[in-house]
Amino acid sequence: MAMQDTLFTRQLPADQFREQTDPVLQLENINVSFDGFQALTNLSMRIGVGELRCVIGPNGAGKTTLMDVITGKTRPQSGQAVYDQSVDLLRLNSVEVARKGIGRKFQKPTVFEALSVFENLEIAQKTHKGVWATLRARLNSEQRDRIDSVLALLHLSQERHRAAGALSHGQKQFLEIGMLLVQEPHLLLLDEPAAGMTDAETEYTAELFRGLAGQHSLMVVEHDMGFVETIADSVTVLHHGQVLAEGSLAEVQANEQVIDVYLGR
Numbered sequence: 422m423a424m425q426d427t428l429f430t431r432q433l434p435a436d437q438f439r440e441q442t443d444p445v446l447q448l449e450n451i452n453v454s455f456d457g458f459q460a461l462t463n464l465s466m467r468i469g470v471g472e473l474r475c476v477i478g479p480n481g482a483g484k485t486t487l488m489d490v491i492t493g494k495t496r497p498q499s500g501q502a503v504y505d506q507s508v509d510l511l512r513l514n515s516v517e518v519a520r521k522g523i524g525r526k527f528q529k530p531t532v533f534e535a536l537s538v539f540e541n542l543e544i545a546q547k548t549h550k551g552v553w554a555t556l557r558a559r560l561n562s563e564q565r566d567r568i569d570s571v572l573a574l575l576h577l578s579q580e581r582h583r584a585a586g587a588l589s590h591g592q593k594q595f596l597e598i599g600m601l602l603v604q605e606p607h608l609l610l611l612d613e614p615a616a617g618m619t620d621a622e623t624e625y626t627a628e629l630f631r632g633l634a635g636q637h638s639l640m641v642v643e644h645d646m647g648f649v650e651t652i653a654d655s656v657t658v659l660h661h662g663q664v665l666a667e668g669s670l671a672e673v674q675a676n677e678q679v680i681d682v683y684l685g686r
């Protein structure tokens with residue numbers, strides 16, 4: 422069995438009937454305003470099962486607000502957000518959203534610096550299951566195997582006993598992705614994952630995401646167009662809180678409005 426297979430989200434009985442075209446996430450006419458400022462306007466988009474979607478757009482376009490809505494941090498004034506075709510995300514808080522299988526990585530890595538790499542993954546795995554009380558309990562072999570595969574996948578096996586604070590910036594970013602993967606998410610939201618990485622780390626991140634897609638659905642917010650070009654199945658361009666264009670990378674790159682507001686001539 423390939424390592425990637427062992428990382429597959431535990432299948433639900435219904436999964437065998439699902440197609441990649443089934444939406445894992447459906448947003449319909451989302452509106453968010455802050456004190457009268459309209460941050461998202463009638464925003465609709467859907468992400469398919471196993472799809473790798475990049476979201477691009479100028480500063481202030483609403484990319485972070487979009488992720489905040491999906492993860493229960495910001496409540497829209499109106500609209501619908503349905504996960505996995507049945508879960509109404511707008512009724513859930515951030516913790517409940519995470520438990521449903523939506524993992525989010527913020528731009529700045531937030532690992533526990535004083536703990537080892539392994540302990541960071543262990544805590545992520547245990548707290549996800551809501552078992553703070555049993556934090557001292559030993560991991561079962563399945564959990565340990567999963568941590569080992571995640572360490573290998575992220576090229577962190579050699580660092581397992583090192584304090585997370587001693588890792589390079591790029592390695593911390595990988596560790597944080599690992600902290601999501603041990604929770605077996607269906608949908609991963611990643612905010613500028615390649616920011617501050619070396620060229621080699623960026624290249625490996627691209628390879629990693631390509632490997633994760635198919636087994637997980639990914640929404641990647643990214644400014645680095647080179648990175649977007651290497652990973653994107655499909656791209657959504659946001660502008661002034663609205664979807665300006667959506668399609669394959671080639672399609673959005675050829676779109677005159679996208680060139681004007683974002684890519685430049």
Ligand SMILES: Nc1ncnc2c1ncn2[C@@H]1O[C@H](COP(=O)(O)OP(=O)(O)OP(=O)(O)O)[C@@H](O)[C@H]1O
Nearest residue numbers: 455458459460478479480481482483484485486487
């Ligand atoms: N809590 C808030 N209160 C008021 N305005 C906000 C709030 N959060 C976001 N905004 C505004 O909403 C708009 C969209 O912001 P958002 O952070 O979603 O954009 P972004 O596309 O993520 O930008 P960047 O690429 O700079 O991260 C911005 O004009 C921002 O100033």
